Amino acid sequence: MEFTYYQHHMGEDKVWVQENLLGLHRMHCMCYSCKKFEPDSPKENCKIARLVYAMNKAMNITTPVWECPQFEEVESEE
Numbered sequence: 001m002e003f004t005y006y007q008h009h010m011g012e013d014k015v016w017v018q019e020n021l022l023g024l025h026r027m028h029c030m031c032y033s034c035k036k037f038e039p040d041s042p043k044e045n046c047k048i049a050r051l052v053y054a055m056n057k058a059m060n061i062t063t064p065v066w067e068c069p070q071f072e073e074v075e076s077e078e
């Protein structure tokens with residue numbers, strides 16, 4: 001397993017990540033497929049998503065959500 005050290009957010013400390021997972025957190029996070037996820041509108045955003053994001057910012061980490069009791073799948077555009 002190989003790791004790389006990079007700056008995830010400008011102005012923040014560098015972080016370590018498995019090279020094969022770099023940039024894939026959105027693909028593995030249920031929030032990006034949920035109707036309740038409104039990251040550009042904090043007041044409308046899901047409470048769970050707000051708390052996860054607050055912890056991520058405070059600790060300079062990335063935690064994709066793999067299980068959630070509030071999940072509502074976004075309708076497919078197919």
